[in-house]
Amino acid sequence: MSSLNELIDTENNAELREELLERLAIVEHKIKFIDKVPVCFLDTLGQPHIGPLAIAELGGATVTMSVEEAVYVVFYEEGKQLNDLMRTAPVLLNEEWQAVKFSRVCLLSDDYHLDKPEEAVALVEDIAEMIHPGHFIFGHEGDKWIRFTV
Numbered sequence: 001m002s003s004l005n006e007l008i009d010t011e012n013n014a015e016l017r018e019e020l021l022e023r024l025a026i027v028e029h030k031i032k033f034i035d036k037v038p039v040c041f042l043d044t045l046g047q048p049h050i051g052p053l054a055i056a057e058l059g060g061a062t063v064t065m066s067v068e069e070a071v072y073v074v075f076y077e078e079g080k081q082l083n084d085l086m087r088t089a090p091v092l093l094n095e096e097w098q099a100v101k102f103s104r105v106c107l108l109s110d111d112y113h114l115d116k117p118e119e120a121v122a123l124v125e126d127i128a129e130m131i132h133p134g135h136f137i138f139g140h141e142g143d144k145w146i147r148f149t150v
Contacts, residue, residue, distance in 0.1 A: 003054060004124070020121045027059065027128050031137060036062040037131045040099075041072035044084065046092040051076050052114070052123060053095045054120040059127030065149070072131050073099040076108040082146060085109070089148055105148040106130050112144065 004024065011017040022104050039061040041051030048065040051074065056063055064070050075089045085107040093100050108130070112119045122138075129136040141147065 001149060002058070004058060004117075004120055007115075007120055011117045016118065020117050023121050024058070024124060027124055027136070030057050030132075031058075031060045031128065034060055034132055034135060036060055037071045037073055038064045038069055039072045039127075039131060040064050040067045040090065041074050041076050042067065044075070044080060044088040044092075053126075055114070055123050056127050058124045059130075060132055061127060067094075067099070070097070070099050071102075072104045072106060073097060074106045074108050074130070076110065078110050082107055082108050082109045082144075086148075093133055103147070103149050106145055107148050108145045 001146045005021070008017055008024070011020065026070065037060060039056060040048050042062065043049055048067060050063055053063050066083050067073060075085045077085075088103070089107060093105065095101070101106055108126070112123045114120050114123065122140065125136065125138045126140050130145055
């Protein structure tokens with residue numbers, strides 16, 4: 001059982017717990033039929049890091065530390081909101097990165113409380129929607145994450 005499933009099992013509300021397991025199962029099922037996508041998480045200094053690794057993998061990402069091989073670059077740093085990321089991301093972008101060439105740069109706010117099952121599942125959904133557009137539409141774009149067009 002994944003650590004996310006264990007977290008969901010801590011939810012006292014049985015109805016909510018069932019809903020969260022169902023939402024997670026939908027993403028997991030669809031991901032089985034879609035290629036995993038190389039994603040590089042960058043902080044506000046442009047340094048690669050593993051980001052929310054386990055959750056990103058559930059959302060269909062293969063986390064890489066190489067920005068050059070990443071299909072998507074996601075700016076994410078603990079304690080940083082979208083406004084913080086919007087100030088720093090533009091100066092860190094390199095036009096040679098394939099993610100930049102194909103407008104696959106996203107900003108992900110750190111306002112998820114990953115100790116809460118509902119927010120952890122929402123992050124899985126958001127990462128899936130971010131890196132698999134067209135396959136997932138949860139409607140959170142613009143709230144906790146955005147596509148950054150160059």
